[in-house]
Amino acid sequence: MAGSNPNAKPMDLTLKVWRQKNKDAAGQLVTYPVKGISPDMSFLEMMDVLNENLLRSGEDPIAFDHDCREGICGACSLHINGRPHGPERGTTTCQLHMRHFKDGDTITIEPWRAAAFPVHKDLVVDRSAFDRIQQAGGYVSVNTGGVPDANEIPIPKTIADKAFDAATCIQCGACVAACKNASAILFVSAKVSQLALLPQGKVERQTRVENMVAQMEIEGFGACSNTGACAAECPVGISLENINMLRREYISAKATSENF
């Protein structure tokens, strides 16, 4: 069992971290040693330790994204040892624990790499491209007024389950980071599927898929080559089925919508 082990010995590690002053500066990997890391620490706590060391020696701490540290907000990122969110499947970086590394390991830490996700500083990338895709159609229009009764609209359990699975996407961008083409299609397809499956979302389903795909192209993400890397690295297990659903939505919208 991978539980906590009070006898586990602290580890000494070598970190190679991408440092970049700002958007326009050239960056490089900088090597930092860290000592006495507990295997019970999360990866981000290990980064905190490094940053405290840096602050104490008067250096600029490493910028990285984080918020909930519970695996639900999608703020954390980091490409760790060649993989988004590190070596464990189904795990965000904040939920990755140091017990998955060994004493003496060298760990390479890089930001998500995509033209559509420019580096802001160090390991922080600008993921607002996702927000703009979401704004292009990832919503359901509702009237203001009285709160509708819960469960007023019947939805079959299988459909509700599928929509819920798609809705678990936390918008972290690991799919883009993993894809050799930096394609955003897994993210976009999760949003398209979630809403197209539900009765409330069916009203806008044609314009939604057309507009979200169009925005995805404008942002400069690559095409989908069906490698499956995105789903394999997605921390919440968004499935490839969503991508195929997006394609069916797209084909049917293009063939029948009023958009010319």
Added chain:
Amino acid sequence: MNWFTKTFSSTVGRKIVMSITGLFLCSFLVVHLIGNLQLFKDDGGEAFNIYSHFMATNPIIRTMEIVLVLGFLFHIYDAIVLTRKNKAARPIGYADSRPQENSTWSSRNMGLLGTVILVFLIIHLWNFFVPARFGGLDGVVIENVEYDNLYLKVVQSFDIWWYVAIYVISMVALAYHLIHGFQSAFQSLGLDHKKYTPFIQKFGYAFSVIVCAGFAVIPLYFFFLK
């Protein structure tokens, strides 16, 4: 741009074109392989020469040939457009990257595999198609009718070891292209369901291996047994 050109110039639309042309090219492979099986007949090439004469002159085949060329052109054109767009989507790569953990080699190297196929295609057409179609072959008389002796050209070509090597290597590349490509094409069309996707995946794998092995066996047969 109107809705039609807009649709087919999006990345999703271009993959639809690639998948349809790719599957069409797969159907061509089947026809081509079945025709080539006549090379195994022990008749000094009679059946094969009559067959290739038919292929070069029949109006339906000639029409399909134009469709085939268009299929290749659209497939290759969109392959180039998408591969360039995909490269541009990640201008700065990772210092450390372990894609083998999340995807197959062939799925990540379709452009490379396609380029090998394209180079092969040029060599192949230059050697067989151009002389068969535009002249340059010796004649042979079969039952008082004069035919082009394409069979002789086959025998002569596959007597050269490096020529045989090019064929075998290219068929390995084609096999890997199709091991990913065949099932990928159905996904690009949104055709995915737990009822039939497992079948498509198994069928695609068997198709790729059998068809490409079938093509690769021909030069090996002539080199070692003729």
